[in-house]
Amino acid sequence: MTDQAAAAGKSKKKDLVCVTGATGFVASWLIKCLLADGYTVRGTVRDPGNEQKTGHLWALPGAKERLELVKADLLTAGSYDEAVSGCDGVFHTATAVVLIESDPQSEMIDPAVFGTLNVLRSCKKSRSVKRVVMTSSSAAVRFNSIFPSAAIPLDETVWSSIWYAVAKTLAEKEAWQFASDHQLDLIVVLPSFVVGPSLPADNSKTVNDVLHLLKGDGSLIGMLGRMGYVHIDDVARAHLLVYQEPSARGRYLCSATELEPEQLCRLVAARYPHLPIPTRLENVPPVPYYTLNSSKLEKLGLKFKPVETMFDDCIAWFRNKHML
Ligand SMILES: NC(=O)c1ccc[n+]([C@@H]2O[C@H](COP(=O)([O-])OP(=O)(O)OC[C@H]3O[C@@H](n4cnc5c(N)ncnc54)[C@H](OP(=O)(O)O)[C@@H]3O)[C@@H](O)[C@H]2O)c1
Numbered sequence: 615m616t617d618q619a620a621a622a623g624k625s626k627k628k629d630l631v632c633v634t635g636a637t638g639f640v641a642s643w644l645i646k647c648l649l650a651d652g653y654t655v656r657g658t659v660r661d662p663g664n665e666q667k668t669g670h671l672w673a674l675p676g677a678k679e680r681l682e683l684v685k686a687d688l689l690t691a692g693s694y695d696e697a698v699s700g701c702d703g704v705f706h707t708a709t710a711v712v713l714i715e716s717d718p719q720s721e722m723i724d725p726a727v728f729g730t731l732n733v734l735r736s737c738k739k740s741r742s743v744k745r746v747v748m749t750s751s752s753a754a755v756r757f758n759s760i761f762p763s764a765a766i767p768l769d770e771t772v773w774s775s776i777w778y779a780v781a782k783t784l785a786e787k788e789a790w791q792f793a794s795d796h797q798l799d800l801i802v803v804l805p806s807f808v809v810g811p812s813l814p815a816d817n818s819k820t821v822n823d824v825l826h827l828l829k830g831d832g833s834l835i836g837m838l839g840r841m842g843y844v845h846i847d848d849v850a851r852a853h854l855l856v857y858q859e860p861s862a863r864g865r866y867l868c869s870a871t872e873l874e875p876e877q878l879c880r881l882v883a884a885r886y887p888h889l890p891i892p893t894r895l896e897n898v899p900p901v902p903y904y905t906l907n908s909s910k911l912e913k914l915g916l917k918f919k920p921v922e923t924m925f926d927d928c929i930a931w932f933r934n935k936h937m938l
Contacts, residue, residue, distance in 0.1 A: 617915070628695035630654045631857075632701045634694070634733055635708025636683060637667045640749060640805070640819055642813040644705060644850040649676035651854065658686035658697045658708065658905070668932065670813045688729025694736035698743055703857055706733045707749040709785070712821050718777035727788050728783035733816050734792045734800075740867040745799045747857050750786045752806040752869055754905055786865075801856045805849045806842025806869035806906055809924040811931035826930060827879070827938055831891035835875050839901030842869035845927070855914045869906040870918035874898075882925050887930075889938075 631648060635641045636657025645910040646656050659668060662683045671677060686693040688708055698704050708727040730748065737743040785847075786802055793800035812821040824836040849868055873881070875895050883891040908918065932938035 617667075627737075628652065628654070630656065630700060630704035631703040631705060632656045632658065632694075632698045633705045633707060634658045634686070634688075634697075635706075637670060637709060637814060639812050639814060639818040640808060640846065641705070641707040642670060643846045644707065644853055645671060645812070646813065647682070647847075647850040647854060648705075649674055649680055654680040654682075656684060656697060656701060658694065659683050660685065660687050666815055670815060674790045675758050686865065688725045688732060689734060690738070694733050695739060697732070698736045698740045700742050701740065702742065702744055704731065704733065704737050704743050704746045705749070705853055705857070706746060708733075709749075709781070709880060718780075718870045721857055722781040726785035728788050731792055733797060734789060734796075735882045738796050738798055739789045745801065745857060747853050748786070748789055748800060748802045749853070750804045751779075751781040751782040752804050752866070753865060754782040754786050754798070755867065756904060756906070757805060803849070803852050803856060804867045805852070805863055806867075807870070808846050808849050809843055809921075810846030810927050812846075812875045814864050817937075821903075822873050825932060825937060827883075828886075828889050828891060828929065829934065830892060832875065832879055832892040832895045833897070835878065836895035836898045838873060839876065839899040840874050840903065841878075842906045843872045843924060844868055844876050845924045848916060848918050852911050852916055854918055855911065859914055864910075866911050867906050867908045867916075868911055869908050871921050871923070872905050873921070878921070881921065885922065887915075887928060896902075 635642050636659050684697045686697045712721050827835045852868045880893050883893050
């Protein structure tokens with residue numbers, strides 16, 4: 615980070631910032647980092663009274679003094695007006711991450727696209743918000759095709775299941791258009807598959823994908839094909855860095871490494887020989903070789919933790935929580 619950015623960062627530490635989707639895997643860790651750095655945080659949740667979903671946030675150091683949770687829903691127009699009012703910055707992480715969608719439009723695309731514009735409109739209205747950091751996904755730069763391998767014959771009963779990538783791509787495109795039309799300072803972080811300790815009491819989809827792998831079922835990780843991986847702490851730090859750096863602009867890919875699923879399995883299995891991690895996977899789709907260039911974030915000072923640390927931290931956490 616430059617001296618100027620470091621100075622700007624320090625002055626931002628008293629900022630009031632809003633985090634949408636506060637109960638989520640990524641948002642919870644981000645809130646932990648924001649509170650640790652001295653920020654005052656207003657998190658949005660759909661049900662502030664739900665102890666099961668919010669308890670871990672109230673247990674964070676600094677939460678009692680500097681955390682507030684307010685109700686907001688991506689699908690309700692104007693729902694974020696109050697939440698972002700008076701905030702200096704907004705971190706928009708909320709989105710619907712659905713395992714098997716029955717109606718992709720209402721379950722994934724609407725929360726992503728309408729929801730993002732809903733949040734951005736409130737930011738614009740607020741007049742206080744100076745920068746918005748949105749969490750997109752590496753799926754919005756890379757066609758993330760979760761399709762059966764050539765070994766499985768396709769017939770008319772099969773549908774392409776790319777809705778998550780479509781939702782993230784459309785939401786980000788709309789966000790850039792809105793930011794350009796309304797002169798809103800928008801930065802977008804595009805993490806690859808996030809691995810690490812999970813603060814919420816209930817595991818979200820990707821956390822469960824990793825847990826299943828560690829318990830012997832590699833089908834979910836295998837289905838993704840070649841994939842980028844990044845530590846949860848690096849994802850949160852990336853959001854903070856781009857918020858604090860005055861010269862930050864545009865999109866920031868956030869991925870430490872990219873691996874074939876069997877490569878990942880062999881690496882973790884060799885490190886944890888007592889876990890039943892499969893080293894041969896079936897039905898891995900032939901995703902073309904690619905790499906994700908995260909050098910923009912590295913230039914801001916982010917040093918990515920290696921995949922070994924992601925899994926060491928994640929496994930230690932699962933064991934501590936008696937999930938493994
Ligand atoms: N996890 C990954 O590997 C990964 C990788 C790349 C990008 N990302 C991106 O990171 C962000 C967070 O993902 P995550 O893994 O942390 O997901 P998550 O744990 O499922 O959290 C998603 C959050 O969105 C909220 N949400 C869902 N529908 C909503 C609605 N209609 N209105 C308001 N809030 C709603 C949920 O709140 P409730 O508590 O109210 O349900 C939840 O807190 C997403 O934008 C995702 O696309 C994640």
